[in-house]
Amino acid sequence: MNKPLPPSIGSRAIAVKPHSRELPLRVGTRGSPLALAQTRFFLNQLRTFCPVLRTLDVFEEHAIRTTGDLVQDRRLADIGGKGLFAKEIHEALADGRIDFAVHSLKDLETHLPDGIVLGCTLPREDARDVLILGPRCAASDAADPISALPWNAVLGTSSVRRQAQLLHMRPDLRVVTLRGNIQTRLDKLTAGVCDATLLALAGLRRLALADTYRRIVLEPEIMVPAAGQGIIGITVRADDTELRELLAAIEDPEARAVATAERAMLASLDGSCRTPIGGYARLLPNGELSLIGMVARADGSFLLRRSVQGPASEAAAIGRELGNALRADSPDDIFA
Numbered sequence: 606m607n608k609p610l611p612p613s614i615g616s617r618a619i620a621v622k623p624h625s626r627e628l629p630l631r632v633g634t635r636g637s638p639l640a641l642a643q644t645r646f647f648l649n650q651l652r653t654f655c656p657v658l659r660t661l662d663v664f665e666e667h668a669i670r671t672t673g674d675l676v677q678d679r680r681l682a683d684i685g686g687k688g689l690f691a692k693e694i695h696e697a698l699a700d701g702r703i704d705f706a707v708h709s710l711k712d713l714e715t716h717l718p719d720g721i722v723l724g725c726t727l728p729r730e731d732a733r734d735v736l737i738l739g740p741r742c743a744a745s746d747a748a749d750p751i752s753a754l755p756w757n758a759v760l761g762t763s764s765v766r767r768q769a770q771l772l773h774m775r776p777d778l779r780v781v782t783l784r785g786n787i788q789t790r791l792d793k794l795t796a797g798v799c800d801a802t803l804l805a806l807a808g809l810r811r812l813a814l815a816d817t818y819r820r821i822v823l824e825p826e827i828m829v830p831a832a833g834q835g836i837i838g839i840t841v842r843a844d845d846t847e848l849r850e851l852l853a854a855i856e857d858p859e860a861r862a863v864a865t866a867e868r869a870m871l872a873s874l875d876g877s878c879r880t881p882i883g884g885y886a887r888l889l890p891n892g893e894l895s896l897i898g899m900v901a902r903a904d905g906s907f908l909l910r911r912s913v914q915g916p917a918s919e920a921a922a923i924g925r926e927l928g929n930a931l932r933a934d935s936p937d938d939i940f941a
Contacts, residue, residue, distance in 0.1 A: 628662070628665050629665035630664050630848075632644060632664055632705060633698060633707070634694070634707045635671055635737065638786060638812060639787055639808050641666070642670075643707055644666060644707040646811070647727060667697070669694050671690050681899060690709075690712040691706075693714055695717070695840070698842060699720060699721065699859070704841070704845070706839065707839055708838050709808075709838075710832075710838035711833040718874070721841070721843065723840055724844045724849055725853060725861075726838050726860040727836075727837040727838075727860060728857040729855055729859070731822075731836050732825070733806050735815075735820045735821065735836075736753070736820065737803070737818050738821065739794050739801055751774050751775055753821060755800065757777050758778055758800040759778075759779045760778050760779065760781075761783030761793060762782075762783055762896045763782050763784045764803065765881045765899075766831055766882060766899075768780050768903060769908065770829065770905070770908065773905035773906075773908040774905075783798065785867050787804060787809065790802055790804065794818075805835065829883030829897055830883060831883060831884070832871050832883070833864055833867055836863075836864055859888055862917045862920045864886075865920040867884040869920070869921040869923070870926070873927075874923075874931060880900065881899075881902070882900055883899035884896065884899070893914050893915040893916060894923060895912060896898055897910065897911070898911055898912070898927045899911075899931075902939065908932060911928075913926055
């Protein structure tokens with residue numbers, strides 16, 4: 606039998622009327638090991654903030670298979686872009702089959718469907734990319750990490766952003782499409798499908814795999830991460846004021862600021878899913894926000910990297926400024 610959500614949880618009162626909402630609260634997520642790990646991290650954050658939730662059977666996980674998960678033999682760019690990791694989840698949220706949803710923010714489109722909002726962002730994990738090395742690769746060189754890849758090495762990735770940046774540095778590399786969850790891609794590397802692959806350090810850490818393989822962590826100045834990389838974002842219906850207030854209580858202000866800048870840059874560029882775009886923001890010790898952005902051709906023949914900084918309170922304006930500058934100084938075909 607469903608139970609009503611308590612009108613007050615933890616040390617802060619949440620605007621939930623007695624008996625106004627039935628339990629359990631239904632949490633939507635993709636079904637990959639990483640997505641489930643991120644969902645459980647989010648739920649633990651809620652339970653930490655609201656101790657009473659630790660003793661109640663409050664949450665129900667709903668793993669939803671998305672088009673992005675089902676189609677594994679083609680690049681996302683060829684089947685509709687990263688929004689395919691969220692389409693079915695958005696539909697379940699809009700229909701009321703779930704109450705909120707957990708996403709890797711880098712997989713969430715910048716313009717959400719009407720009636721759905723980004724309820725909160727959780728503290729950012731390490732946003733950097735990692736080059737995972739196979740047996741043919743040399744020992745890493747801190748001064749030149751890409752030199753670990755042998756001449757004409759085969760790089761496995763489905764990310765045009767990662768592909769473009771590596772090909773710009775090393776045009777000799779050959780790229781093969783590598784899709785699937787993290788362990789699937791690592792298994793393909795072990796099986797010799799490619800000589801190296803690139804993954805997000807955040808995902809490896811969340812799955813306790815960061816130290817399992819030979820790896821080189823790439824600094825953002827070498828490999829600009831995807832906008833939102835390392836951040837977990839929670840979506841909710843815009844009219845669900847009760848859950849929006851609950852989510853606001855666990856919002857990480859720094860993650861929100863950097864995510865706002867990165868997503869504003871993306872929105873300003875308005876590139877297609879085939880446009881290699883990177884964006885990484887961080888807060889400086891003086892409280893200002895620094896944002897680096899990158900646009901390129903998928904074959905690496907053109908790459909433009911710029912950075913700006915300003916008050917964190919103006920994160921959206923900083924993102925728009927950088928996006929406009931990158932667009933103005935790029936060839937027309939980049940955004941065709």
